[in-house]
Amino acid sequence: MPPTKAPLGAPASTRDPRLDFFRGLALVMIFINHVPGNPLETLTSRNFGFSDAAEGFVFMSGMAAGLAYPAAFVCLPLWRAVAKCWGRAWTLYSVHLVISVISLAIMLGAAYWFGADQMRTLNNVAPWIRAPEKATIGIATLGHQFGYINILPMYAALLVMTPVMILIGQRNIWVMLGGSFLLWVITGEARLNMPAFPNEGGWFFNPFAWQFLFVIGLATGMRLKTGERLCPNVTWARWLSLAVLVFVLAWVKIGVIRDPCNAALGFLQDHGWPFYIVSFDKTFLAAPRLLHLLALVYFLSTQRWVMHLSASRWVWPVLLMGRFGLACFALGTVLSILGQSIQAALIDGTWVFDMGYVFLGLAVQMAFARVKWQLAKPPAER
Template identity: 25%
Template sequence: MKRIEALDMLRGYALVCIMLDHMPLGVIRNLTLSNFTVFDAAELFVLLSGFLVGMVWVKVEERQGRRAAQWRFLKRAFKVWQALVIGAVLLALFSHLLYQLKMNHTAVWFQYSRWIVENPFGYIATVALMWMQPNLLDVLALYVLLIATAPVTVPFLLRMPFTAMAVSLGIWWLSEPLNAMIPNQREGQGLLFNPFGWQLLFFTGVAIGAFRDKIMPVLRPRTGVLNGISISILLFGLAIIICWRIGEPAKPVADILKQVYGSIDKWSLDGLRYISILAATWMVAVPLAPAFGWMSRTVLGRDLAEIGRGGLWSFVSCVLLSMWGDALDMTAPAGLNGFLLRLAIDVWVILALWISAALWLRREEWLGRIRAKLPHWI
């Protein structure tokens, strides 16, 4: 199936934002998505993941049948689970190494570095059973559950789309009490990324990917109206962000805005974050599509697309690099020199993420060269 470069670019951008957002002292993190909208890269990552699932599922089912599509995504869920476990081990070991080198860091909880040494089998078992989800990797636990249910939920969505989305909306409405029923380490609070809330965004992405050829002819004649609604939603979100940044002087305005949206809860995916990412999706997919298509053909766009194509490898790499960048940031001095050093660290981790993804995508090529140079008896 032909790849869509702009989607790969956006996946790469989401991973870069996730990495930078977990470096509290970073400089470029002030320019990431969450500084301009009420949602962040997590929503972008999950929506794009759902879109790709819907798009791939339809193609596989057309060519090989439903069983092949179901089996493909069961295997994908297993791979995501593997990435969660391996990533959790690498995260804990790397955190332990940083502490051994006297490099403090706040991106992850310090206890992981202790547990992996004091009780490695217990640590691995609790992650593998998904009783515990280390922070920075917890979105993978959500992804495991969503992909694992796809063999049942996606056929339901394809057969009865309106009913399926109504059920999804109802589950989202009851997401908090449902999540509290999931047994795990958080004692009655469920998973941090509430799967009953976030499934709505994921399956919205699946529906867009699967039915885009039917949806767009209906929506395009209403482009002007939808552009106006989308821009209004995004400007409303930007006003909220600006009020948060200004602080106390903007409190009267912030209070008025809050009467409209109520509260914003990332972990259960509140309504404003949901409609805001959908508004942004419309803007990117329709009025701004030529601009994003052009960006995907630039050098930066192609590099971000390589990060996006790195998939789970890129995700785990971005987690480890965010820890390293966070630790390096904490060694920077105050003042202009510290600012410039933190900026250089930001640039370095972005480049390192791209190099990591590029090496992974070309692994057959360079591994082949290495094998060719080894003695035949090895």
Template identity: 30%
Template structure:
């Protein structure tokens, strides 16, 4: 089992190094989402959805639960002035409002861009739902989160999950097993009856990410953060479980690899089980948890997260909302550009280099601005870390 930074045994205990594993993993997930949301992008052949049942969305929501426990869950149980129910709920509401604003900006930019673009070049019908293509009757449905277009449905899920944190913490305060049990029952209900869902004006089946199902992986992330917090940031996974997780990931890679797309013979071991994303099918959340178990119990993962590549991923992960939002808008422009200019190699180079540079430059600027603001305000490392968690 991986151990954290060594602790001294005298009065001069060295400062513990920051653990970048969660930030780096979240940053990697954000990059994969950037590729996956542009179907013509050749890089999406190399994202995790081609090597397993889960994809970047499961990792994103799992780590959102992990970070939410650190930023809000454990703080609810503390007393004033830097904790307690009122203090923390106020910050949750502020965060939800920020998520809502980013959702509205992305949505209106997407709709208005497509409606203008089609005046100059044809746009495939799957780029914009018919209800959003004409008039202004859609505005109210959008503002009330009743209308969730494709690729713009994960932030509303996050808002619902954040609103639920006080109830989740209340259940946890009675017993962590009670929280896990209630959450699991809700997931089972959603899987047996997918019609129990939030209404979506654009889709009679409801929200693509059914909150009743997806709350389960969010809760698993919260409980994982609680356990890791009791073990110096590591998940105390026995060796047999770690190797079971590795085996599960290898099995998923063989099951889900797109052999035909690569012109290879089919090596699928068995008929692939159902992996419905909307209801967070069993293979999806188990594989996402296997990834978290392997990463958060590994000393090697700590070392990798401290390399230049690991730090680049962590930079994105520390600014996940802004990176995700910019990436979503860039994906739209990439799809429109590829639809007009084709998806040849020069287009791939332009689209991917531009997109990657844009998100990394924005994350670098935000990180620098945050550090400068913290220095001017005279914040301690702990205060700066708390704000980073709340904004990640």
């Protein structure tokens, strides 16, 4: 795809603006959903289909990896190419530990200084209160993850797997996708997951299941790097993807459609169909969530207006959030936990505060992304 002209005042780049824009939009929706109770939650994607911003974030993370890393496996020694992927995984792990500690301090501070005792039990803090030694070990080993702070461990695990995925994909991209699909099926059948500690169970974002969506994104990015599409842009597929999106919207929003459809899925599950095919399970990335996200991605990727919107000056703040996605995600996570703690300690569910805090938090993240962009420019251009 040819590079697009940057909007006035926006950073000049040959990057496809859609990736940064939609990654930034996913971060906006994640932040909105992580400040529970605010009216803007009703406008996020999870209210219009089976998937939510997390699925979009993981797909685009795979796509970004497909654009960034495969060339290293051609131009560099293998160990250096692997080190690039694993170095990024280490960065994600480090950021996860930092925001986990900061968030824990915020929640305990709200309980200690402001009497918000519920913060001792929310977001999976209770195991740390009961057994701090074990839970601290769990935090360091990723076995214990606080609520709203649990997507980066999965992303880091996927980047550890990425070198093998790329090496297979460079030989045959369909073998890579087929192997990934097989692992998704085996994960659902055997209930594979990374173990939690000290809690029983496993990770909320199961990397063995979510790798399938990541690999689809990876394959998409690898093909885009060569100027090709993973799936061809054909009329019948555009109409089919739109039909899926409309049907799912009706399923979610219209009771006379939703009730029999849900009953049909329940009937199939009662008669032996695998749960990861006929449920909406998020941990194992059930098929309805996956298929909805893929239909949405395909439809948006075939629309010219999406490219124009993504390159517009009006969405530049969101695009910059996507450009500096990890930094903005980390800041947004801490701000969301701070907002939850203020809700519990001082406000107690006032929608005016919730909405105002969301706008303030997004403004802070957009300003932070602008500063990051300015610092990333060569000194002569600042």
